[in-house]
Amino acid sequence: MTTVLLTLGRLPKALDLARGFSKAGCRVLVAEPYGWTLAGASRHTAREFKVPPPSAGKAAYLEALREIVVRDGVDLVVPVSEETMHVAHLAGMLPEGVRLFTGPPAEVLALHDKASFVRKAAALGLAVPESAPLGSADAEALARGGPVVVKPVYSCSGNGLSILRAGEPLPPADPARPMVVQRFVEGREHSTCTVAQSGRVAATMVYRGAVMSGxxxxxxxxxxxxxxxxxVERFVAEIGWSGFISFDFIVDAAGVPYAIECNPRATSGVHFWEPDDIARAVLEPGWGGPVRVRRYRTLQQFYACLTETQAAMLRGKGFLASLKSLVTTRDVSWDWRDPWPFASMILTSWPIIWQSITKGARFGEVATQDVGWYDG
Structure with missing residues (x-):
């Protein structure tokens, strides 16, 4: 039996992956700084381990993961979310024969770097917005020529992002927190999630937000x-990528998709696939599919959407539309054959809920704060 280690358990996509690998006949372990999580509550997870967060020390985090791999006979390590940038550094630390389902650390960080990614895609002749480092003459010229987006080179969940009107002054550059200035593209935002093996796309899901929290x-x-x-297919082929990889796009009025950033990890797009098919696409490099798509056109994270519905009621705007969406949309975590993760979600998500309350931040902003990569 193949033993799979997921390196995060708190998010719904971890639960989908745990269910998928279990249905594919694997023993599923979860490593998680919170200790008890959404995926850990599933009957499909054999065991969950508490590890120190990478924010408290990258070396200690990697060593804790390596110890689990060695002690529990792990065959495959699958990073789930923002911790991917740390987990990639397990390369070279694992016993012979253990697979790590992501790219080499230098490549992962180059894609996570919002400035580096744009340069790479532009060099391949793919559509991306003009971008320049904050503090450069090129950035000043972009800001004079039209609206721009300013965002940290390393960030997630839109943290630190601002949109400036044409001619509005740019913030001062801070060498300790490099930022990129990007031409604002007018259009509808789309997101993707892809699973790839050696430059071959096994499946790509394109989706867009129906309800937003920030x-x-x-x-x-x-x-x-x-x-x-x-x-996506061309980019993945050009760089020979193996692992999950995701992008955010703006599709302009002419139908041209501009990739605004890359996330070298899984995103919420995984929820639209049959979990056991995605597991097989990861487990078997030569697997020919197909990766089946679930019948639901729209999915939601129920408790987060409940919060947004309550907020709409207090604002007196958009409440009825939010309520209709809430009661008619399938939750990503619910499965009557595995009900405990959904039923216990308030308990397993309490560390995130508490931080959100005490810091006055949105759920998505604090959900990966301790595992994200925010420096070079």
Missing amino acids: SVAVAFERVDVPAINAW
Whole structure:
């Protein structure tokens, strides 16, 4: 039996992956700084381990993961979310024969770097917005020429992002926190999630936010945009990627998709696939599929959407539409054959809820704060 280690358990996508690998006949372990989580509550997870967060020390975090791999006979390590940038550094630390389902650390960080990614895609002739480092003459010229987006080179969930009107002064550059200035592209935002093996795309899901919590989607609608699929397929082939990889796009009025950033990890798009098919696409490098798509066109994270519905009621705007979406949309975590993760979600999510309350921040902003990569 193949033993799979998921390196995060708190998010719904971890639960989907745990269910998928279990249904594919694997023994599933979860490593998690919170100790008890959504995926850990599932009957499909054999055991969950508490590890120190990478924010408290990268070396200690990696060593804790390595110890689990050695002690419990792990065959495959699958990073789930923002911790991917840390987990990639397990390369070279694992016993012979243990697979790590992501790219080499230098490549992962180069894609996570919002400035480096744009340069890479532009060099391949793919559509990306003009971008320049904050503090450069090129950045000043971009800001004079039209609206721009300013965001940290290393960030997630829209943290630190701002949109400036044409001619509005740029913030001062801070060498300790490099930022990129990017031409603002008018259009609809789309997101993707791809699973790839050695430059071959096994499946790509294109979706867009249906309900937003700040800049983070908490309900999602899958859509068909062939131009986005073509963009992703070419990029993955050019860099020979293996692992999950995701992108955010803006599709302009002419139908041209501009990739605004890359996330070298899984995103919420995994919820639209049959979990055991995605597991097989990861487990078997030569697997030919197909990766089946679930019948639901729209999915939601129920408790996050409940919070947004309550907020809409207090604002007196959009309440009825939010309520209709809440009661008619399938939750990503619910499964009557595995009900405990959904039923215990308030308990397993309490560390995130408490931080959100005490810090006055949105759920999505604090959900990965202790595992994200925010420096070079």
